[in-house]
Amino acid sequence: MLNFRPQEKTTLVRLSNSGVRRNGRWLVRGVDFSISRGEIVTLIGPNGSGKSTTAKMAIGVLRTDEGRVERLAGLKVGYVPQKLSVDWTLPLTVERLMTLTGPLKGREIEEALSATGMLHMAKAEVQHLSGGEFQRALLARAIARKPDLLVLDEPVQGVDFSGEIALYELIKQIRNRTGCGILLISHDLHIVMAETDTVVCLNGHVCCRGTPQAVSQSPEYLKLFGGRAAGALAVYSHRHDHTHLPDGRVLHADGSVADSCFPGDGHHHSDAVENIHDHDPDCGCGHHARLHGFEGSEKRDA
Numbered sequence: 001m002l003n004f005r006p007q008e009k010t011t012l013v014r015l016s017n018s019g020v021r022r023n024g025r026w027l028v029r030g031v032d033f034s035i036s037r038g039e040i041v042t043l044i045g046p047n048g049s050g051k052s053t054t055a056k057m058a059i060g061v062l063r064t065d066e067g068r069v070e071r072l073a074g075l076k077v078g079y080v081p082q083k084l085s086v087d088w089t090l091p092l093t094v095e096r097l098m099t100l101t102g103p104l105k106g107r108e109i110e111e112a113l114s115a116t117g118m119l120h121m122a123k124a125e126v127q128h129l130s131g132g133e134f135q136r137a138l139l140a141r142a143i144a145r146k147p148d149l150l151v152l153d154e155p156v157q158g159v160d161f162s163g164e165i166a167l168y169e170l171i172k173q174i175r176n177r178t179g180c181g182i183l184l185i186s187h188d189l190h191i192v193m194a195e196t197d198t199v200v201c202l203n204g205h206v207c208c209r210g211t212p213q214a215v216s217q218s219p220e221y222l223k224l225f226g227g228r229a230a231g232a233l234a235v236y237s238h239r240h241d242h243t244h245l246p247d248g249r250v251l252h253a254d255g256s257v258a259d260s261c262f263p264g265d266g267h268h269h270s271d272a273v274e275n276i277h278d279h280d281p282d283c284g285c286g287h288h289a290r291l292h293g294f295e296g297s298e299k300r301d302a
C-alpha cells in the first residue's frame, strides 16, 4: 500500500561531479546522480570500485575533495554500513542493538521490529541470529528513527537466495509505506531489485547509469563485467503467496494458517503451474521466485 504521496518528488541528495581523494589517489571521481523521495537508486560495481565511498560521500560521512553534494535541509538518514564493529563476546539483544547509538521510545522500537518481522525476536541474542535475521535487525534499527533516506550497504550479505528475495521485498515495502528514498549498494549482479528506479554502475567513476534494463545492455557495463553479465543480471518477480506470522506460523494467500509451508502443499500459486521454479523445487522456501534475464520479456508481479 502506498501511504506517501508519490507526486512529492523532493530531491533528497544530489551529487554533482563529486570525488574523494585519499593518499594522493582518487577513490571515486566525477560522480553525478540524485535520489528523490520514494526513489530507489542502486549502486553496482566490482570490489573496490568506490560504492561505499560514494554512499558515505552522499550522506556526509566522507568529505568531497571535488564537486558538490547537496542535501535537503534537515535530512534524516538511516544507514546500514557494510561492516559493524560490535564486540560479539558481549551479550547483546536485538532490542538493545536498536538503542546502541541513541535512545528510542519503546513504541518506536516495537514499530520498527514489527515492520521488519523481528518483533518476536526482540529478546534474542544478536550473535545467535541467522544472516537474514541479522540484516532485518539492522534494517529495523535504521528505520526506527523514520529516516528520509535509507542507505543500505550490501543488505543481503550472508543471506541465502530466498532470504535475499524476501529482504528486497521488505525494502520495497518500507519505501512504499514511508516514501523514503533508498540508496542500495550491491556488488552482486545476480539479482537487482525489480523496483530499482536507477542503477549507477561505478568503476572509480560513473561507468553508466539508467534503468536496470538500460544499464545491463550498455557497452560500458558489458566491458566492465563481461559479456555473460547481461544474462546474469536479472530482475526478480515475486508472487507473494504467503506471509510469515510473528509467532512463526504461515498465513497462505488462500487464508489458511499452517505451522510451516512448502511447495506442493496445495496453498501456493505454483502448485497449479508447472515449471515455475527457477531453483531447486525442494528448496522449501515457498517463495517461488522467477528470474527473468533482460533479454527475455520482462515481467513484474506487483
Ligand SMILES: Nc1ncnc2c1ncn2[C@@H]1O[C@H](COP(=O)(O)OP(=O)(O)OP(=O)(O)O)[C@@H](O)[C@H]1O
Pocket: 022, 023, 027, 045, 046, 047, 048, 049, 050, 051, 052, 053, 054, 082, 187
Ligand atoms: N579511507 C580510505 N583511505 C584510503 N583508501 C580508501 C579509503 N576508503 C576506501 N579506500 C579505497 O578506495 C577504494 C574504494 O573503496 P570502497 O570501499 O568504496 O569500494 P566498494 O566498491 O564499496 O568495494 P566492495 O565491493 O569491496 O565493498 C578501494 O580501493 C579502497 O581500498
